[in-house]
Amino acid sequence: MARGPAQATDTGRERIPRKGRVSGVSGATNRPESAGRPSLTPPPDATAPARHPDAPAPGELLGAHYDQCFGCGEGLPHGLHLAARADEGVSVTAEFTVQPAHQGAPGLAHGGVLATALDETLGSLNWLRRAIAVTGRLESDFLRPVPVGSVLYLSARCTAVAGRKIYSSAEGRIGGPDGPVAVRAEALFIEVKLDHFTQNGRPEEIRAAMSDPDQVKVARAFEVNP
Numbered sequence: 001m002a003r004g005p006a007q008a009t010d011t012g013r014e015r016i017p018r019k020g021r022v023s024g025v026s027g028a029t030n031r032p033e034s035a036g037r038p039s040l041t042p043p044p045d046a047t048a049p050a051r052h053p054d055a056p057a058p059g060e061l062l063g064a065h066y067d068q069c070f071g072c073g074e075g076l077p078h079g080l081h082l083a084a085r086a087d088e089g090v091s092v093t094a095e096f097t098v099q100p101a102h103q104g105a106p107g108l109a110h111g112g113v114l115a116t117a118l119d120e121t122l123g124s125l126n127w128l129r130r131a132i133a134v135t136g137r138l139e140s141d142f143l144r145p146v147p148v149g150s151v152l153y154l155s156a157r158c159t160a161v162a163g164r165k166i167y168s169s170a171e172g173r174i175g176g177p178d179g180p181v182a183v184r185a186e187a188l189f190i191e192v193k194l195d196h197f198t199q200n201g202r203p204e205e206i207r208a209a210m211s212d213p214d215q216v217k218v219a220r221a222f223e224v225n226p
């Protein structure tokens with residue numbers, strides 16, 4: 001068998017080691033991929049997240065950060081069109097209506113689409129801190145099937161920050177904002193510099209995003225501190 005020996009992880013499950021390091025590409029990590037699964041628990045020196053003074057007021061819609069984003073963009077017919085609103089502190093609420101284009105099993109939302117909805121909602125928290133960050137790790141639990149036509153009522157909050165590491169959690173309910181939890185996730189976002197996008201993204205889209213005359217839109221496309 002071509003794969004190396006399985007290793008125990010901090011979850012007690014076995015993991016197949018992958019090849020060593022990625023190098024020479026900005027944005028690609030130098031962390032050995034064979035390292036054990038890093039924890040989603042903040043370290044003891046983590047601090048409480050602080051809301052940026054210019055963050056949108058609680059209740060205010062955040063709007064799409066980029067119109068071609070599969071999660072929140074308005075320019076993609078089959079996208080999620082997820083609409084997030086600022087809440088108190090560093091927290092948001094969001095809604096996403098499951099469309100026929102989002103099916104996995106007949107009449108049910110695809111799990112990857114639901115994970116995207118969680119990821120997008122968690123990602124939108126960074127705008128309240130005016131941080132540029134990408135998902136490093138996303139751990140999802142799927143607790144109930146989500147039928148096509150359902151509205152998924154999401155909420156997410158940032159729980160801690162340690163250096164570049166941002167810890168957050170989210171859940172999605174069906175049948176109403178107080179309905180049963182169908183999905184939930186814990187995530188670790190990692191703060192990055194703007195060049196994470198400009199050096200790794202396809203030049204056509206980067207150029208188009210950067211040259212938008214609406215500077216607030218440019219700032220939001222990259223979640224930049226304007």
Ligand SMILES: CCCCCCCCCCCCCC(=O)SCCNC(=O)CCNC(=O)[C@H](O)C(C)(C)COP(=O)(O)OP(=O)(O)OC[C@H]1O[C@@H](n2cnc3c(N)ncnc32)[C@H](O)[C@@H]1OP(=O)(O)O
Nearest residue numbers: 027029030031038119120123134135136137190221222223
């Ligand atoms: C044009 C549109 C732009 C849109 C922009 C708006 C964004 C909003 C979009 C919203 C859409 C939704 C959002 C999306 O979909 S974002 C898209 C999906 N995510 C990505 O594409 C990220 C791909 N990964 C990377 O680029 C690198 O791996 C990053 C940048 C993440 C880290 O590589 P880098 O070389 O920079 O840093 P480092 O390796 O020294 O690590 C630093 C620290 O972090 C810890 N660590 C790292 N990874 C993990 C992990 N997996 N689990 C646990 N821990 C992890 C690590 O141990 C270390 O800790 P410590 O040793 O310091 O304690």
